[in-house]
Amino acid sequence: xxxxxxxxxxxxxxxxxxxxxxxxxxxxxxxxxxxxxxxxxxxxxxxxxxxxxxxxxxxxxxxxxxxxxxxxxxxxxxxxxxxxxxxxxxxxxxxxxxxxxxxxxxxxxxxxxxxxxxxxxx
Amino acid sequence: xxxxxxxxxxxxxxxxxxxxxxxxxxxxxxxxxxxxxxxxxxxxxxxxxxxxxxxxxxxxxxxxxxxxxxxxxxxxxxxxxxxxxxxxxxxxxxxxxxxxxxxxxxxxxxxxxxxxxxxxxxxxxxxxxxxxxxxxxxxxxxxxxxxxxxxxxxxxxxxxxxxxxxxxxxxxxxxxxxxxxxxxxxxxxxxxxxxxxxxxxxxxxxxxxxxxxxxxxxxxxxxxxxxxxxxxxxxxxxxxxxxxxxxxxxxxxxxxxxxxxxxxxxxxxxxxxxxxxxxxxxxxxxxxxxxxxxxxxxxxx
Numbered sequence: 001x002x003x004x005x006x007x008x009x010x011x012x013x014x015x016x017x018x019x020x021x022x023x024x025x026x027x028x029x030x031x032x033x034x035x036x037x038x039x040x041x042x043x044x045x046x047x048x049x050x051x052x053x054x055x056x057x058x059x060x061x062x063x064x065x066x067x068x069x070x071x072x073x074x075x076x077x078x079x080x081x082x083x084x085x086x087x088x089x090x091x092x093x094x095x096x097x098x099x100x101x102x103x104x105x106x107x108x109x110x111x112x113x114x115x116x117x118x119x120x121x122x
Numbered sequence: 123x124x125x126x127x128x129x130x131x132x133x134x135x136x137x138x139x140x141x142x143x144x145x146x147x148x149x150x151x152x153x154x155x156x157x158x159x160x161x162x163x164x165x166x167x168x169x170x171x172x173x174x175x176x177x178x179x180x181x182x183x184x185x186x187x188x189x190x191x192x193x194x195x196x197x198x199x200x201x202x203x204x205x206x207x208x209x210x211x212x213x214x215x216x217x218x219x220x221x222x223x224x225x226x227x228x229x230x231x232x233x234x235x236x237x238x239x240x241x242x243x244x245x246x247x248x249x250x251x252x253x254x255x256x257x258x259x260x261x262x263x264x265x266x267x268x269x270x271x272x273x274x275x276x277x278x279x280x281x282x283x284x285x286x287x288x289x290x291x292x293x294x295x296x297x298x299x300x301x302x303x304x305x306x307x308x309x310x311x312x313x314x315x316x317x318x319x320x321x322x323x324x325x326x327x328x329x330x331x332x333x334x335x336x337x338x339x340x341x342x343x344x345x346x347x348x349x350x351x352x353x354x355x356x357x358x359x360x361x362x363x364x365x366x367x368x369x370x371x372x373x374x375x376x377x378x379x380x381x382x383x384x385x386x387x388x389x390x391x392x393x394x395x396x397x398x399x400x401x402x403x404x405x406x407x408x409x410x411x412x413x414x415x416x417x418x419x420x421x422x423x
Binding site: 006009010011012038039042043044046047048049050051102 | 288293295314316317334393401
């Protein structure tokens with residue numbers, strides 16, 4: 001279902017959270033569908049079940065999953081999650097713009113370039 | 123829970139283990155890492171009740187482990203070089219282990235032998251090194267013990283086998299709460315599977331902490347200070363582990379949470395700043411360097 005990147009320096013559980021969030025937002029994991037059990041996912045990815053449990057807990061905390069005792073974890077979806085992810089991307093772009101500024105490419109130039117690129121692709 | 127209380131062991135002149143205390147909680151994966159000759163294997167052998175500590179005690183679920191069947195049947199030790207009886211077949215080993223471990227699961231064992239392609243009637247002596255390792259691990263997993271001690275267990279296994287074995291361990295952990303304790307040099311691998319890590323050096327414990335917490339409490343920072351800002355004033359509020367300077371670029375290893383560090387650097391004048399989390403390997407190197415273990419210095423003079 002997801003593929004881990006072992007070159008990524010982030011903790012495994014963050015990667016699991018991030019990748020599952022994407023699958024939920026782009027609709028691959030449909031609302032109210034059942035998530036794989038902790039055991040199955042841990043076995044599939046060959047990682048510690050505690051890591052998956054932690055990822056599920058985090059997803060539940062941020063509102064991507066809900067749990068029914070004895071039945072497992074299910075997907076939720078709402079507009080808020082999309083906005084949450086949008087914020088995250090905005091932060092990432094901000095960081096990139098800041099990096100570009102550090103080597104002397106101004107924010108304006110960068111944004112201008114991006115817009116130009118978009119038009120050419122149309 | 124396994125409690126190691128102030129344990130020491132000496133082999134003639136060599137102080138292999140020097141006042142080590144570690145608590146290992148159940149339902150988690152404990153990684154034991156250490157410099158070469160730090161005493162990892164000795165600690166594992168004492169934990170499995172094979173050798174007796176000179177000082178201190180080791181309790182497995184509250185029972186002193188040395189020579190006590192009630193404690194020893196709770197654990198299985200997969201040694202670095204697994205031992206099998208002369209002329210034995212995997213079937214013989216299964217029969218032997220099931221006579222020692224009351225919860226040994228023979229059916230599961232035979233299933234696994236088949237799926238791993240280890241002939242149950244073939245002599246273990248004719249197995250390759252990797253196959254012997256696999257067999258030892260399967261014995262360990264099927265023994266049904268609460269604790270599974272793995273000494274450099276993943277070494278000598280091919281990548282497919284590693285994943286397979288880890289999947290089996292994941293199942294056992296989730297199904298019956300098995301607690302693996304893994305000694306290894308392969309930090310990248312431990313980083314992926316451990317909840318808690320103990321770092322041994324020269325027979326003592328340098329640190330023992332939740333991996334997450336360990337990684338969150340140390341950061342690597344690269345920065346360039348604005349002209350005229352002196353290094354002393356800029357860095358005085360930092361808990362510095364190590365600093366290096368190349369041209370105007372500083373590479374620092376600093377203790378503290380990511381947030382703290384980012385905030386701190388936000389308050390001083392930098393032209394360029396970047397904070398990166400350390401990998402377990404880098405933590406290992408910087409923590410042992412602090413206590414004077416630096417091979418580069420030895421080689422480069």
